[in-house]
Amino acid sequence: MTFEPGAPPENADDHVLAAWLADAAGRRLLEVREEGLTGRELKDAGDRAAHDLLMQLLAEHRPGDAVLSEEGKDDKRRLEAERVWIVDPLDGTREFSEPPRDDWAVHVALWSRGDLTAGAVAQPAIGETFSTADPPYVAPSTAARPRIAVSRTRPPAFVEALAEELGAELVPMGSAGVKVMSVVRDVSDAYVHAGGQYEWDNAAPVVVARAAGLYCSRVDGSPLRYNQDDVSLPDLIVCRVELAERIVAFVREHGVTGS
Ligand SMILES: Nc1ncnc2c1ncn2[C@@H]1O[C@H](COP(=O)(O)O)[C@@H](OP(=O)(O)O)[C@H]1O
Numbered sequence: 001m002t003f004e005p006g007a008p009p010e011n012a013d014d015h016v017l018a019a020w021l022a023d024a025a026g027r028r029l030l031e032v033r034e035e036g037l038t039g040r041e042l043k044d045a046g047d048r049a050a051h052d053l054l055m056q057l058l059a060e061h062r063p064g065d066a067v068l069s070e071e072g073k074d075d076k077r078r079l080e081a082e083r084v085w086i087v088d089p090l091d092g093t094r095e096f097s098e099p100p101r102d103d104w105a106v107h108v109a110l111w112s113r114g115d116l117t118a119g120a121v122a123q124p125a126i127g128e129t130f131s132t133a134d135p136p137y138v139a140p141s142t143a144a145r146p147r148i149a150v151s152r153t154r155p156p157a158f159v160e161a162l163a164e165e166l167g168a169e170l171v172p173m174g175s176a177g178v179k180v181m182s183v184v185r186d187v188s189d190a191y192v193h194a195g196g197q198y199e200w201d202n203a204a205p206v207v208v209a210r211a212a213g214l215y216c217s218r219v220d221g222s223p224l225r226y227n228q229d230d231v232s233l234p235d236l237i238v239c240r241v242e243l244a245e246r247i248v249a250f251v252r253e254h255g256v257t258g259s
Pocket residue numbers: 070088090091092093094150151152153154173174175176194195196197198201
């Protein structure tokens with residue numbers, strides 16, 4: 001039985017539509033995970049099913065907009081478009097293929113005339129969708145010392161030295177979206193990454209984090225820019241505002257070599 005997304009809420013604005021799209025793709029992915037596939041086959045089936053559904057729903061509900069998807073061909077007409085949806089149909093593909101891991105996500109962001117304007121990150125395995133439609137409230141940190149979320153499979157080497165400097169502990173997990181949402185959810189206080197990533201890996205997480213009042217930038221403190229010709233966006237910081245200055249200062253002094 002294939003999941004049928006139905007229709008979005010009536011007169012859905014871009015924020016509501018982003019949340020609805022991410023949620024729909026997430027439900028589809030939960031279904032794919034029950035089909036008995038494993039390893040590479042499960043990864044490919046998930047990437048494909050979520051991408052196809054998002055492309056179909058965007059064509060139906062926002063037919064005039066351009067789309068940049070990790071799983072699609074990069075149509076450079078997006079560079080002249082006023083509105084571009086930047087989507088990662090399945091972020092944390094590796095973790096998706098390792099049930100019962102729950103650290104994988106669906107990313108849907110909208111870029112419009114120069115910056116991100118709306119977006120959503122669904123974490124289907126925990127039944128949560130975070131979005132700019134209803135920006136999450138970030139409660140005061142519950143941690144005695146800062147927690148830094150890092151990639152579980154490719155943690156950048158410099159983050160260990162940064163953690164030492166801040167007296168922080170590292171919290172490894174999969175998916176860029178899950179790591180950014182871990183800051184929102186008070187599971188961590190910062191996500192610091194370098195060494196490689198693409199616009200779709202962090203666009204939706206960043207627009208949601210910004211709406212939640214978190215600090216977001218490149219590791220050198222410069223702004224994150226989207227819908228660029230080259231979609232590589234290899235490093236970023238998302239953190240509680242009070243940690244930003246020390247993290248940026250550390251990177252400016254020591255760089256990110258070894259990442
Ligand atoms: N060094 C690197 N180069 C390219 N992509 C990277 C990367 N490190 C992380 N990523 C991408 O960022 C996402 C989160 O990775 P991680 O869980 O290791 O933090 C993954 O997206 P996908 O799962 O969509 O491929 C992964 O491919």
